[in-house]
Amino acid sequence: MSPVIRRHVLAALAAGIEAADDNAARRALRTTDWAIRGLARRRLERALIDAALATLPVHEGEGPRPEMARAGGAEDPEEVRHVQRLAALSVARVAVEDPLDRARVAAAYRALPVARAPRVPIATIVVCLLGGALAAVFSLYAWTRPDAPKRAYARPLPPPAFGAYKDGGVPLPDPALEKLFVEELTSLVIETDRDRQSGGRDEDRKAHGEALAAAPAIASHGPALVAAWTALIDGLDRWVSVPQSSPEFRTIAREHRDRARAVSEQLAAAGLGYYLEGSVYVNQAGAHALVYAYRVEEVVFVTAGDRPRRVLSLRRLDRLNLTHTLLGMQSQELGDPVLLLDQIDQHVATQVLPVLAPEAAYVLADDAYQGHDGAAIAKLAGDAIRRELDVALGADANAAHEIAALLAERASIVERWRDIMERRGWRLPRTDDLFLPEGLLDQLEGAVSNAERRRVAAIEDRLAALEAPRIASRCHELVAATVRRHEAQHGLDDDREAPLRYPAALADLLGDATYEDGEPREDVDRARAELSAYTSQLANDPVTPQLSLWNVARFAFHQDQWGTAESYAAVVIVEGLARHLGIPSPGPVIHSRKIDRARLVALTEPMARVDGETLRAAARALWRDLYGEPSVAIVDR
Numbered sequence: 167m168s169p170v171i172r173r174h175v176l177a178a179l180a181a182g183i184e185a186a187d188d189n190a191a192r193r194a195l196r197t198t199d200w201a202i203r204g205l206a207r208r209r210l211e212r213a214l215i216d217a218a219l220a221t222l223p224v225h226e227g228e229g230p231r232p233e234m235a236r237a238g239g240a241e242d243p244e245e246v247r248h249v250q251r252l253a254a255l256s257v258a259r260v261a262v263e264d265p266l267d268r269a270r271v272a273a274a275y276r277a278l279p280v281a282r283a284p285r286v287p288i289a290t291i292v293v294c295l296l297g298g299a300l301a302a303v304f305s306l307y308a309w310t311r312p313d314a315p316k317r318a319y320a321r322p323l324p325p326p327a328f329g330a331y332k333d334g335g336v337p338l339p340d341p342a343l344e345k346l347f348v349e350e351l352t353s354l355v356i357e358t359d360r361d362r363q364s365g366g367r368d369e370d371r372k373a374h375g376e377a378l379a380a381a382p383a384i385a386s387h388g389p390a391l392v393a394a395w396t397a398l399i400d401g402l403d404r405w406v407s408v409p410q411s412s413p414e415f416r417t418i419a420r421e422h423r424d425r426a427r428a429v430s431e432q433l434a435a436a437g438l439g440y441y442l443e444g445s446v447y448v449n450q451a452g453a454h455a456l457v458y459a460y461r462v463e464e465v466v467f468v469t470a471g472d473r474p475r476r477v478l479s480l481r482r483l484d485r486l487n488l489t490h491t492l493l494g495m496q497s498q499e500l501g502d503p504v505l506l507l508d509q510i511d512q513h514v515a516t517q518v519l520p521v522l523a524p525e526a527a528y529v530l531a532d533d534a535y536q537g538h539d540g541a542a543i544a545k546l547a548g549d550a551i552r553r554e555l556d557v558a559l560g561a562d563a564n565a566a567h568e569i570a571a572l573l574a575e576r577a578s579i580v581e582r583w584r585d586i587m588e589r590r591g592w593r594l595p596r597t598d599d600l601f602l603p604e605g606l607l608d609q610l611e612g613a614v615s616n617a618e619r620r621r622v623a624a625i626e627d628r629l630a631a632l633e634a635p636r637i638a639s640r641c642h643e644l645v646a647a648t649v650r651r652h653e654a655q656h657g658l659d660d661d662r663e664a665p666l667r668y669p670a671a672l673a674d675l676l677g678d679a680t681y682e683d684g685e686p687r688e689d690v691d692r693a694r695a696e697l698s699a700y701t702s703q704l705a706n707d708p709v710t711p712q713l714s715l716w717n718v719a720r721f722a723f724h725q726d727q728w729g730t731a732e733s734y735a736a737v738v739i740v741e742g743l744a745r746h747l748g749i750p751s752p753g754p755v756i757h758s759r760k761i762d763r764a765r766l767v768a769l770t771e772p773m774a775r776v777d778g779e780t781l782r783a784a785a786r787a788l789w790r791d792l793y794g795e796p797s798v799a800i801v802d803r
Contacts (some may be wrong), residue, residue, distance in 0.1 A: 359455070402457075520573060521536075602622070712778070
């Protein structure tokens with residue numbers, strides 16, 4: 167017992183002895199120091215009970231002596247005082263030889279120092295000070311302790327500004343406008359498509375279009391935006407009734423794209439961070455007029471030669487169930503070159519992060535080839551890409567390796583689960599995100615191994631602890647930078663008064679640039695554009711030229727891509743680089759109307775060991791060969 171509590175209990179017993187009343191002692195403790203009141207009260211009760219029991223001797227064969235008081239409830243005042251004196255001596259730690267000898271007990275008690283309770287609540291003050299100190303310590307800990315690992319990361323961006331389209335940065339938001347694009351515009355596009363397929367008699371759709379044309383969210387930004395927006399809505403109304411076989415069809419399709427671009431231009435003029443893309447999609451079910459809506463997350467300028475060029479970074483907003491597979495786009499109909507951030511995120515998750523795992527191969531081709539004849543070249547490509555990404559990531563490289571290995575392990579487990587679920591007739595959704603959908607592991611309880619579920623949960627926790635979202639964001643920026651230069655080259659090509667010449671190497675593969683009637687061949691135009699952009703991208707990539715090389719080469723390695731504009735561009739680039747790097751040619755990569763992947767390997771295998779500057783120099787020399795002029799330097803501003 168602490169000395170402070172002892173003094174309070176002895177003072178209370180003194181009051182009780184004077185009044186010959188146990189309750190007087192209890193009342194004396196009511197004003198005791200708050201911090202020790204409960205402890206003092208319990209010590210008093212225990213001392214009184216022990217003392218009362220000590221005065222109740224039981225002899226063999228006998229009950230309690232009748233003249234003795236009941237424990238804690240004696241009626242004789244002197245007996246009450248005797249019990250309390252015994253309690254006080256016990257609290258004071260004074261030994262008593264015979265607790266029944268009242269005279270000796272009274273004398274021993276009188277020898278004790280007079281007990282007075284402290285008037286200053288020292289214990290309460292001390293407790294409060296300690297409590298305050300502990301609170302400060304806990305607050306400091308709460309402020310300074312590391313937060314739980316986060317499963318999302320937002321790259322720091324400057325605050326929104328009106329001048330973002332002029333100087334770069336983040337354009338202004340408008341929640342009302344965003345809601346209009348996400349909900350109402352998506353609904354109208356779907357209603358328009360449905361009405362076109364069913365004969366164009368839906369009055370509700372027409373009324374909805376008229377209401378959208380007068381939307382307050384548009385009207386609040388001035389007459390120029392209202393006019394562009396109204397023209398787009400009117401065009402959707404006309405689309406419903408124009409047959410695909412009619413001469414007017416191509417005109418209205420082109421006007422649809424132009425009108426969406428006009429709205430985007432007015433949004434940019436108002437400094438607003440939104441972008442609309444008009445598109446016409448044709449399949450066996452018919453023709454579909456689409457309007458994709460995006461948020462402009464950032465406006466970035468590159469310098470092409472001595473001129474700035476604006477590139478928009480777009481995040482998808484609308485709820486249409488069609489998506490682009492491209493990482494970026496540029497055309498005269500679209501206006502500014504754009505990056506598609508959602509697709510870049512997916513590309514990073516499926517193509518870039520996995521290759522960071524130690525010894526990982528790059529996903530270069532279809533499964534049949536990648537797993538057998540192409541395994542060695544895919545491994546070489548992976549090693550080359552990983553070396554330059556390690557340099558780019560610096561201190562984050564080791565964490566990136568572990569993240570990639572964990573993602574590969576999780577993918578293997580989830581693929582096993584997918585097979586199990588499909589055998590049961592269930593479909594497990596695919597995900598290309600860093601983390602599995604929330605609640606998925608709980609939903610799979612009882613359907614898959616608990617040990618594997620626990621392992622996947624541990625992987626998810628470890629990914630968060632390694633800051634996987636932040637490192638993925640760094641990889642995203644590396645990919646976005648090189649794609650931005652690719653799209654900027656498309657913009658340069660579109661701005662030229664006279665187009666780049668048709669390279670002979672490409673003409674040997676595709677033939678004439680026009681049909682007999684003089685109309686341009688779209689497949690040739692597309693291949694010419696991609697050859698220019700990929701060659702320029704490689705020549706101007708200061709950090710990841712190996713990634714740029716293998717990214718275009720995979721279009722030639724992957725059988726599903728054969729015949730695309732990108733596959734022809736890849737073949738011309740690989741053969742041209744090989745010439746400038748002094749790599750012997752085993753013969754044309756394309757012969758017998760298909761790509762010879764063995765010859766492709768013979769050319770690309772030595773390239774995996776070439777340093778970045780040598781690769782860029784070869785790409786610049788190839789550009790001069792293809793176009794008879796030097797390439798334009800494109801750098802981030």
